[in-house]
Amino acid sequence: MSRPMPDDEIAVPLSEQLARGDLLAKNCPSREVLKHLTSRWGVLVLIVLERGMHRFSELRRTIGGVSERMLAQTLQQLENDGMVARVAYQVVPPHVEYSLTPLGREATEKVRVLADWIEMSMPRVSAHWDRSAEPRRPAEPRDSAR
Amino acid sequence: MSRPMPDDEIAVPLSEQLARGDLLAKNCPSREVLKHLTSRWGVLVLIVLERGMHRFSELRRTIGGVSERMLAQTLQQLENDGMVARVAYQVVPPHVEYSLTPLGREATEKVRVLADWIEMSMPRVSAHWDRSAEPRRPAEPRDSAR
DNA sequence: CTGTATCCCCTCCGATACTG
């Protein structure tokens, strides 16, 4: 099965859209996906699931500090976006397994690269935070500071 | 670890932290940075600035739909994190130029890779959205055709 | 032109209680 493209929807990078002057933030469904992927718990869920299948309470324990409500909501969003696969066995007590889909694995890789870069760059960011404690720079050497 | 690492701050990837069972979301300053970088307007500001220096109202027009308040707040966050450089010329009317720092350029690259991947993958996500209109799968206790 | 200040709605998110 080699479908070339589902629709005539050609993938257009953000930079391209900007060049054409399109609006991006509003009426843009990809904004929702980005929100889910980079949400407070979404990032952590993805990275944990990258290590393999987890059950609900395993995720809850591993992540730590996430409420049942938010974990359930986050998982539903990611499942709905096709990032996470949910398999519920009809047994008592309930047994549900969460894992990444191929799509989710691609997404997680991108998210993790960003997250790891931030972790690695935190010393440089912290340096700026310290410097920002002082008042704003005079900016222009030839004119008076404010 | 063969090297003792000169700085006291050792960069630890998220995956490493997870392996050690550390908490990540709470009391984690990098969470704030991620929030700023992936915020509603942060992503767009970064990608626009990647093309070069822009003035305040240039950014506002290019992005489109952002309020003065939120653009100013977004720029301040990114400036405070060391991602954006702000140069204010002391003239009337005011003239302020925003551009990416080297740190911001690195961040923007990671963010853009993620954003572009999402744009490119939207057809696959949309397919899941359509499928999610139906009720949840009955879930198979055993193997079943899918 | 480049912002700040104020008001106010709306969403996020934790806490708690309840269900299958």
Next chain:
DNA sequence: CAGTATCGGAGGGGATACAG
């Protein structure tokens, strides 16, 4: 075990007015 339902505080974010 794996959720759902409801409440309520905190903060995001738009509209507007105003200042430097």
